[in-house]
Amino acid sequence: MKLHRNLVFATIDSLDLIFNQKKQADKVLKGTIKRDKRWGARDRGFIAETTYDIVRWKRLYAEIAEVKEPFDRPNLFRLFTVWATLNGIKLPDWKQLEDTPVRRIKGKFDELSKIRKYRESIPDWMDELGEKELGKRWDGEIAALNQLAAVVLRVNPLKATLQQVKDHLADLEIETEPISGVPHALQLKERANVFTSEAFKNGWFEVQDASSQLVAQLLDPKPGMRVIDACAGAGGKSLHIASLMENKGQVISLDIYENKLNELKRRAKRNGAFNIETRLIDSTKVIKKLIEKADKVLIDAPCSGLGVLKRNPDTKWKAQSDFLEKVKATQAELLDSYSRMVKPGGDLVYATCSILPSENDKQVKAFLKREAGKDFTLTKDKKVWPSESGYDGFYMALLKKKEAE
Incomplete structure (x- = not known):
């Protein structure tokens, strides 16, 4: 592979925005690849894939290159030379790539590959947490989560x-x-x-990833029902639900972010999904009005996002260890509050894109023991492991509310 200066420089600019200015990787790349109209699909692919690769392996590459954050421009070039060397790419004689210690890079890579937190390029807290919650399983899952996501x-x-x-x-x-x-x-x-x-x-x-598609499948909405997607976001699952209902009945898509619901409206129009109604959760009244009004409710809960590191590798560097405790408290609150919208005899699906038991089956077990969950029973649940499926890590549980007496 021959390296082109403008593509390498565009990659370095993207990394600067992601690492030093803490911008979201996908948004940065959307901007970068529009910069030069002469770039073809291969050029844009090089920038995106190289940037994502260096983001994914940041800790490993920084350790090999002996650089620390914040990365100045020469340091970003050092990360790039590590990436190029490990990918067997011959480096051109540019000033920025001078004196690359190729043999030392390969030697250090072999040495660090024996230590999981470097080999899988993850923060200490994440490695400790994964091992604590998943034991031996963590090795295979984190390795699978470092593979490139399928489209x-x-x-x-x-x-x-x-x-x-x-x-x-x-x-x-x-x-x-x-x-x-x-x-x-x-x-x-x-x-x-x-x-x-x-x-x-x-x-x-x-x-939409294959694992994510299983959530609406488990919810199993039927034409003519009233279904609530309680944390709809930009609405991937709402659109799936609407299509399974053949546009008959009503999908109420709720979220706390108006911009996400506006995006959902735009997508619904393109999809020809006319049975979706969006509602912004701007007060507790929104939920109160819907108590016991839905045949089925989906809570696609906010989570650590550990199951989707394949497609969002920058999450590794943005998440903090205390964030998990906050997110688990939110999950419990949402289960207690939003489960009230299920009619007697109706269904609730709780889902996350996490592989951690504390966010998944343990969260459901705790809910069933609380006052809010006393009318529900667990019908079935599903854990989707990246190491087995090759897709994102997901958890989903189907809960049945008892009939009115």
Whole structure:
């Protein structure tokens, strides 16, 4: 691979914004790759993949390069030289890449690979927490979470069939394959930009990981029901629910962030999902009005995000150890408050994109013991392990509320 100066410099600029100015990696890259109209798909791919790689392996690379944060520009170039050396790329004789100790880099890599927190490039607290909660399982899970995430589409049955989307993308030379057990999913055989396709613009599909698609499947909404997505965000799961309901009935999408709900409205229009109503949670009245009004409620709870490190590697460096305690308290509050919206005889699904028992099955067990959970029983739950599935780590539990007496 021949390195191009403008692409390498764009990568360094992106890393500066992510590491030193604490900007979100995906937003930074959206901006960077629009910078030069002459860049083709391969150029943009190089910037995005290299930046994500260096973000993912920051701790390991910084240790090898012997640099500490905040990284000045020469330090960022040192991280880049570690990445290039370990990927077998011949370095050009640019001033910024002078005196790269290639042999020492490889030697230090071998040495540090024996220590998990460096090998998997994670903060000490995260390594300790993972081992404490998952024991021996942590080794395999954190290794799986450092793999590049697959691109998975969720076909929107309101607009197209799986075969139509498959054929349309094949015409664009984008090959896809179905995923067993996930009926609306198609996985890309190679990474490609699907957002410029007519099929995407016409609402034929969304990009949504296979594990995430299992949540609405477990909720199993039926046409004509009233279903509440209580932490809807930008609405990936609300859109999935609406499509499973064939646009019949009502999906009420709640969130505390108006900008996310506005994004959901935009996506719903493109998806042809007309049975979604968004409501901003700006006071306790919003929930009170909906007490015992829903056939089914989904609580896709805020969590540590440990299950989605594949696609959000910068989370490793943004999250703090005390954050987990706060998020667990929020999860318990949401379960107590939002579960009241379920009608007698109705269903509640609690889901997280975490692999930690303290956020998952332990959270559900504690809820069932509290006053708020006394009318619920656990029907079934599912743990999706990245090491087994190859997709994001997820947890989902289906709870049944007893019928009125």
